[in-house]
Amino acid sequence: MDDSFAVHRHLTEHQAERAVLVGAGYIGLEMADALKQRGLDVTLLSRSKTVMPTIDPALGLMVGEELERNGVRVLTSVSAMRIDQAADGKQSRLSVIDSAGGQHPADLVIFAVGVRPNSDLAHSAGAKLGASGAIAITRRMETNLSDVFAAGDCVETYHRLLDRPTYISLGTIAHKQGRVAGENAIGGDRQFAGALGTQSIKVFNLAIARTGLLDHEARSGEFNPLTAATEANDHKAYYPGAVPLHILMSGDRATGRLLGAQILGAQILGSRKAEISKRIDIVAAALFQNAAVEDLNDMDLSYTPPFSSPWDPIQMAAQTWVVATRDAARSNQVGMAETAA
Amino acid sequence: MDDSFAVHRHLTEHQAERAVLVGAGYIGLEMADALKQRGLDVTLLSRSKTVMPTIDPALGLMVGEELERNGVRVLTSVSAMRIDQAADGKQSRLSVIDSAGGQHPADLVIFAVGVRPNSDLAHSAGAKLGASGAIAITRRMETNLSDVFAAGDCVETYHRLLDRPTYISLGTIAHKQGRVAGENAIGGDRQFAGALGTQSIKVFNLAIARTGLLDHEARSGEFNPLTAATEANDHKAYYPGAVPLHILMSGDRATGRLLGAQILGAQILGSRKAEISKRIDIVAAALFQNAAVEDLNDMDLSYTPPFSSPWDPIQMAAQTWVVATRDAARSNQVGMAETAA
Numbered sequence: 001m002d003d004s005f006a007v008h009r010h011l012t013e014h015q016a017e018r019a020v021l022v023g024a025g026y027i028g029l030e031m032a033d034a035l036k037q038r039g040l041d042v043t044l045l046s047r048s049k050t051v052m053p054t055i056d057p058a059l060g061l062m063v064g065e066e067l068e069r070n071g072v073r074v075l076t077s078v079s080a081m082r083i084d085q086a087a088d089g090k091q092s093r094l095s096v097i098d099s100a101g102g103q104h105p106a107d108l109v110i111f112a113v114g115v116r117p118n119s120d121l122a123h124s125a126g127a128k129l130g131a132s133g134a135i136a137i138t139r140r141m142e143t144n145l146s147d148v149f150a151a152g153d154c155v156e157t158y159h160r161l162l163d164r165p166t167y168i169s170l171g172t173i174a175h176k177q178g179r180v181a182g183e184n185a186i187g188g189d190r191q192f193a194g195a196l197g198t199q200s201i202k203v204f205n206l207a208i209a210r211t212g213l214l215d216h217e218a219r220s221g222e223f224n225p226l227t228a229a230t231e232a233n234d235h236k237a238y239y240p241g242a243v244p245l246h247i248l249m250s251g252d253r254a255t256g257r258l259l260g261a262q263i264l265g266a267q268i269l270g271s272r273k274a275e276i277s278k279r280i281d282i283v284a285a286a287l288f289q290n291a292a293v294e295d296l297n298d299m300d301l302s303y304t305p306p307f308s309s310p311w312d313p314i315q316m317a318a319q320t321w322v323v324a325t326r327d328a329a330r331s332n333q334v335g336m337a338e339t340a341a
Numbered sequence: 342m343d344d345s346f347a348v349h350r351h352l353t354e355h356q357a358e359r360a361v362l363v364g365a366g367y368i369g370l371e372m373a374d375a376l377k378q379r380g381l382d383v384t385l386l387s388r389s390k391t392v393m394p395t396i397d398p399a400l401g402l403m404v405g406e407e408l409e410r411n412g413v414r415v416l417t418s419v420s421a422m423r424i425d426q427a428a429d430g431k432q433s434r435l436s437v438i439d440s441a442g443g444q445h446p447a448d449l450v451i452f453a454v455g456v457r458p459n460s461d462l463a464h465s466a467g468a469k470l471g472a473s474g475a476i477a478i479t480r481r482m483e484t485n486l487s488d489v490f491a492a493g494d495c496v497e498t499y500h501r502l503l504d505r506p507t508y509i510s511l512g513t514i515a516h517k518q519g520r521v522a523g524e525n526a527i528g529g530d531r532q533f534a535g536a537l538g539t540q541s542i543k544v545f546n547l548a549i550a551r552t553g554l555l556d557h558e559a560r561s562g563e564f565n566p567l568t569a570a571t572e573a574n575d576h577k578a579y580y581p582g583a584v585p586l587h588i589l590m591s592g593d594r595a596t597g598r599l600l601g602a603q604i605l606g607a608q609i610l611g612s613r614k615a616e617i618s619k620r621i622d623i624v625a626a627a628l629f630q631n632a633a634v635e636d637l638n639d640m641d642l643s644y645t646p647p648f649s650s651p652w653d654p655i656q657m658a659a660q661t662w663v664v665a666t667r668d669a670a671r672s673n674q675v676g677m678a679e680t681a682a
Contacts, residue, residue, distance in 0.1 A: 026645075160641070171651040172644045179638070193639035200643035209643050267647075273614030277648040278623065281640075285626035288640045297520070298534035299622075299629045300501070302541035302550050303513045304367075306608075307618040310512040 007031075007110065016107035017041055020096045022080040024051035026201045027112035029063070032072045033204055035108075043073040043104045045080050045096070047113075054199060055210050056227070056248055059264045063203055070204045075102065083109060115169040117154045131156040132167035139191040141181035149185050151177035160194030161213055161259065161287065162221040168195050197260065198284045200277040207267035209280035212250060212260015212287050224253045228324040232313035234265065234274035239305040243274040249317040251293040253325055258286055258293045261317065275307065282314055293318050348372075348451065357448035358382055361437045363421040365392035367542045368453035370404070373413045374545055376449075384414040384445045386421050386437070388454075395540060396551055397568070397589055400605045404544055411545045416443065424450060456510040458495045472497040473508035480532040482522035490526050492518035501535030502554055502600065502628065503562040509536050538601065539625045541618040548608035550621035553591060553601015553628050565594045569665040573654035575606065575615035580646040584615040590658040592634040594666055599627055599634045602658065616648065623655055634659050 010016065019035045021028045024046035035042050044051070044067065050060030051067065051074065067074050078098040086093035086105060096104040117134035119127070127143045127150070130136030134156040141149045152174040156165040173195050180192045197217070200209035218225035227250040233242040245265040251258050261283040265274045286296055296318040303310050311319070351357065360376045362369045365387035376383050385392070385408065391401030392408065392415065408415050420440040427434035427446060437445040458475035460468070468484045468491070471477030475497040482490045493515035497506040514536050521533045538558070541550035559566035568591040574583040586606040592599050602624040606615045627637055637659040644651050652660070 170644070172641060175651045176639065176641075194641070196641035198641045198643045200645045200648055202645060202647045207648065211641070211643070273616070275614070275616040275619040277643045277645070278616040278619040278653075281642045281653070282619065282622045282626050284642055285623050285632075285640055286630075288636070289627075289630040289632065291626075291630065295629070298517065299626055300513060300517075300535070300537035300539045300552070301622045301625055302539045302552065302618045303511070304541045304543060304618065306543045307541055307548065310516040312619075312622070 007108070010108060011038060011040075014107065018104075018106050019043070019108040019110065020045065020080075020094075020104045020106040021110050021112060022096070023112035023114070024048065024074075024076075025054065025112060025114065026052065026199070028110075029067070029201060029203050031110055031112060032067060033070075033202070036070055036072060036204075040108075041073075042071070043075065043096075043106075045078050045098055045104075046074065046076045047079050049077050051076065052201075052208065054214075055208060055262050055264075056214060058229070059208065059246060059248065059262055062246065062264055063206060063208060066204050066206045075100075078102065080109075080111075115153060117156075117167065117169075119154050122148075122150060122154065131165040134165075134167050136165070139180075139194075140184050140189070141177055141192060142184070147185075149181035151181040158192055158194040160196055162217070164221075166195070168197070170195075170199070172198070193288070196284050196287050198280065200280065202267055205266050206264060207274065207276035208262075208264045209277045210260065210262040211280050211284040212258070214260070215250065218250065218252070218259050223257075223259055225250050225259050226253045226321070226325050226328060228317070228321040230313070230317040230320040232316045233309070234276075234313060235308050236305040241306075245274060245276065245279075245313050247313060247317040249293065249314075249321040251321055251325065253328065256292045256294060256325075258283070258291050258296070260287065261314070263313075279312075279314055282312075293321050297322075348449070351449060352379060352381075355448065359445075359447050360384070360449040360451065361386065361421075361435075361445045361447040362451050362453060363437070364453035364455070365389065365415075365417075366395065366453060366455065367393065367540070369451075370408070370542060370544050372451055372453060373408055374411075374543070377411055377413060377545075381449075382414075383412070384416065384437075384447075386419050386439055386445075387415065387417045388420050390418050392417065393542075393549065395555075396549060396603050396605075397555060399570070400549065400587060400589065400603055403587065403605055404547060404549060407545050407547045416441075419443065421450075421452075456494060458497075458508065458510075460495050463489075463491060463495065472506040475508050477506070480521075480535075481525050481530070482518055482533060483525070488526075490522035492522040499533055499535040501537055503558075505562075507536070509538070511536075511540070513539070534629070537625050537628050539621065541621065543608055546607050547605060548615065548617040549603075549605045550618045551601065551603040552621050552625040553599070555601070556591065559591065559593070559600050564598075564600055566591050566600050567594045567662070567666050567669060569658070569662040571654070571658040571661040573657045574650070575617075575620075575654060576649050577646040582647075586615060586617065586620075586654050588654060588658040590634065590655075590662040592662055592666065594669065597633045597635060597666075599624070599632045599637070601628065602655070604654075620653075620655055623653075634662050638663075 018041045021044045050057040082097040084095040128136040153169040157168045159166045198211040230247045248262040250260045301312045359382045391398040423438040425436045469477040494510040498509045500507045524531045539552040571588045589603040591601045642653045
């Protein structure tokens with residue numbers, strides 16, 4: 001909060017014209033959107049090859065294009081190395097030097113390069129630390145100190161699919177952890193159910209949402225993931241204003257277990273909106289209960305031509321996944337047979 | 342399809358100015374919306390006290406108000422009794438007489454008073470009939486006739502919550518049944534998972550969606566339902582364009598099992614849309630797996646200020662339900678104690 005008020009005050013009190021954003025996670029992307037709305041010239045430096053590394057690079061590429069369509073200068077695979085006072089000596093004029101030697105004049109530089117848990121106070125009081133230096137807790141949100149509960153961005157977060165502590169700093173999770181900690185602190189007995197890796201963001205006219213595990217995350221959890229891509233309209237094309245959705249569906253090849261999904265699309269096209277963020281939550285609800293990808297096809301989801309199709313796009317993506325997984329298994333068998341011969 | 346083409350042709354070829362719609366289910370409501378878009382004067386006759394009897398009357402009342410705001414004349418608790426040729430003798434001018442003695446001039450009368458299964462052919466071939474005269478089938482979509490499978494509006498539909506056959510004629514269900522019947526017909530072995538009672542509709546600027554059981558439906562299934570009402574914004578009010586959602590959440594008092602939900606809200610307010618139809622599908626996904634109302638609170642649903650709140654409105658409604666159920670149980674205990682005293 002303090003940081004965002006400081007940025008707002010700076011923009012109000014100074015004639016800031018150029019901003020450089022360091023970091024292309026969701027804070028960096030939201031700041032790019034917000035600062036363009038206020039008329040600034042915006043440069044975004046991304047250390048990863050595509051912006052928003054918490055989604056598949058294929059979708060990250062589309063997010064980058066949306067930024068550029070809206071006038072944001074996007075530089076990928078670069079780090080910020082140094083900030084110089086600009087040569088003309090104006091008080092508020094800076095210059096950001098990147099790892100490729102680029103120089104980016106700026107009246108405002110915002111670092112949005114990740115979150116570290118502020119666990120010093122608890123640690124100095126004897127609390128054990130866990131994942132990423134966050135306070136170690138049980139699923140009842142107990143620290144190792146008697147009668148001391150902890151919740152939010154300073155604690156580790158149990159991941160329901162990976163079945164181990166991770167570090168995720170999101171308000172949704174903090175609220176749920178706080179409810180559990182609070183109930184237990186007054187004598188209740190509630191367990192934190194765990195995070196699923198759900199996230200949504202608006203970037204200009206795009207909505208992007210994900211839940212579950214990316215392939216590399218799934219492999220770290222000893223799953224054998226396959227991710228299949230589907231493009232489907234959010235609703236029947238014969239009803240005006242259909243929005244194409246790019247959907248990635250992930251599941252475990254061996255067991256068919258659902259591992260996650262990602263959706264990207266225009267949040268508003270004309271007067272229509274594609275219900276992307278709550279569509280990902282259908283998958284989150286299924287993940288919560290260890291569903292199989294095939295279970296999505298069996299779910300009685302809502303349909304009316306302005307809002308969906310008889311098979312919801314999520315279900316079309318599940319069907320694509322089933323076929324892709326079968327094809328991959330077949331070509332694998334053919335491959336093994338050829339090797340044997 | 343034939344009927345809708347005939348209506349379209351009639352409107353194109355004749356100077357129809359006034360339409361009377363008989364029936365206030367979703368077909369009647371969609372026709373009211375569509376005919377007003379084409380500039381007709383529209384009267385809707387509803388036999389039930391509120392339009393759209395498949396949702397709670399409190400929400401049905403709001404749908405009725407939306408129709409009237411858009412110039413539709415809505416008459417409730419009346420039936421169409423007779424259609425007369427109008428006195429002035431013009432070829433296309435009719436007069437619909439209702440059960441309260443009202444006379445409604447019309448150039449077009451549309452009956453949308455429900456669906457009956459067209460099972461005559463199958464019945465005459467020896468197929469047994471089940472719920473509402475629809476073709477009786479197993480969950481593998483087999484009729485009693487060897488090698489004859491059936492699916493769609495002509496067959497009964499297994500209800501997953503009621504655990505018995507019902508009659509529901511919706512495209513979503515027909516597609517799922519067709520997939521099961523088709524796979525089994527070529528030697529597969531798939532079961533129809535069952536309907537959950539999910540439905541969504543657009544009426545002018547409103548989106549209305551439901552899933553699960555209304556209270557009277559739940560009681561027919563030997564549940565002891567409690568339904569609690571919540572009003573919550575679709576997303577954080579500090580982000581422009583928040584839309585109030587009216588949510589009803591239903592669960593079983595004794596077991597806490599989730600029984601259903603209904604949501605009504607403006608589908609578009611300014612340039613925002615409230616993701617109502619896919620929000621109901623979060624509940625449908627939970628119902629599919631026999632979740633408790635409390636499980637909704639534990640689900641890692643997506644959040645970003647333009648699209649939701651850290652507790653999604655669905656979760657706020659679940660929390661309202663938990664409190665309402667506890668309060669009802671307490672006042673019931675007090676009531677019993679007073680009776681005992």
